[in-house]
Amino acid sequence: MMGPIMYLDLDGQGPRYAQLIRALKGAILDRRYAAGTRLPPSRALARELDVSRNTVLAAYEQLQVEGFLLGRVGSGSFVANVGPGGPRKLPANALVAPLSSFARRALANTDGRHIPGHQHQDLRYNLQYGVPLANPLLASAWRREVTRAAEHVQLDYPDAQGLERLRVQVCDYLARRRGVPAEPEDVLIVNGTQQAFSLAARVLLEAGDVVALEEPHYRGARQVLVAHGAHPRGCRVDGDGLVPSALPRSARLAVVTPSHQFPTGALLPLARRMELLAWAARERSWLIEDDYDGEFRYGGRPLAALKSLDRDGRVIYIGSFSKALFPALRLGYMVLPPALREAFVAAKWLEDRGSNTLEQAALAHFMAGGGFERHLRRAAVALRARRAAMLAGLARHARDALDVVDSNAGMHLTAWLAQANHGQCEQLVAHARTRGLGLYAIAPYCLKPPTQPGLVLGYAGLPPADIEAAMRLLGRCLRETGLVA
Secondary structure, three states: OEOOOOOOOOOOOOOHHHHHHHHHHHHHHOOOOOOOOEOOOHHHHHHHHOOOHHHHHHHHHHHHHHOOEEEEOOOEEEEOOOOOOOOOOOOOOOOOOOOOHHHHHHHHHHOOOOOOOHHHOOOOEEOOOOOOOOOHHHHHHHHHHHHHHHHHOOOOOOOOOOOHHHHHHHHHHHHHHOOOOOOHHHEEEEOHHHHHHHHHHHHHOOOOOEEEEEEOOOHHHHHHHHHOOOEEEEEEEEOOEEOHHHOOOOEEEEEEOOOOOOOOOOOOOHHHHHHHHHHHHHHOOEEEEEOOOOOOEOOOOOOOOHHHHOOOOOEEEEEEHHHHOOOOOOOEEEEOOHHHHHHHHHHHHHHHOOOOHHHHHHHHHHHHOOHHHHHHHHHHHHHHHHHHHHHHHHHHHOOOOEEEEOOOEOOEEEEEEOOOOHHHHHHHHHHHHHOOEEOOEOHHHOOOOOOOOEEEEEOOOOOHHHHHHHHHHHHHHHHHOOOOO
């Protein structure tokens, strides 16, 4: 028996026959058309929906191919038995099966903040660390490099380890600028620092392994490691950086920032570096050296990277082009001990088959032609001016409330609130946001709240005049929240 012509809601997306297919599928899956029901003749349904008969015929034919309809010569089209079920109205985010333990840990660690900074686009002055330095010259140069690369790049799958030309340029740069001796076979090109941490967790850790983190530390590393099941342990940081004697003996690996401790800015002295390497060799543990902004220093000659001192093959060095160039360029690199090369390349191949060849080729040519280091020199000049503007503004408008740590490097400053508790710090951050000023507390970068609240103040994203205005607004917010007279 033929079922009545039923109202079908066409969603307006794409060809009419595709809309009709979706509408009929929905009606069948919701059991509005029961198994065995004869559908209306194609002419009748076409008149009802004001579509051509060919549109209905095409939809019926496709649904027969997919098993939703059965066609009987001379009798019409009938709804097939598609299995048990019934009408359901589930929320879009309703779970139909449990999430994996990895997914649960990932959700717990991101806390909904998947795109840092983007949720604060309405801020007039955003002092978030990681907001990029805008450089129109770089944008123009990069467009030229990408256009050139597009004319020459091979269209096959990339080398999972990374384009050899780029790995050669990375080795040359590290040898000259960071004192790191490396061969192209030691280098793995990755999709930014976050993938480097993810690969390290996959290759080196089992669920439940202890990892040592500086306290405070880069939150992105902690989030990745915890999502993979690691148990983080905080290690004390003082004015000279990580205190090696605080490292737990049980740690499978430690994540360190010896050249510019994040976020305090401390520089780890040579004696502590040697002690750190001795700990790794003694405990048969790994060290991940995150050299996140080693390109930018404004006074004094930096110590060579920890990797340059490694004689036991315990240090995995991570560098990123996202901070040096721009965050949208998801390219970074790892310098691996020989014993780990094969495992890391295998893990990278399984994860994504290799990073974007076009961008790798563009970057390799940019570096070979000197464009990368010319950009670094220009960026250092601009950042030095912005840093000076922030230091001057803090001294002028907030010196009675903030103790500023001047690290002579990087793209941010750390400032401790001298006469406040953590609750008052949170009130300051919230109040500043209502005024259009983006402030960021140091507490989220710690496993446990520090004894003194503080702020991480990024200066890369604002020109000096705006930084001066932001510091003036910060002073006003400090007075309005009662943190300074």
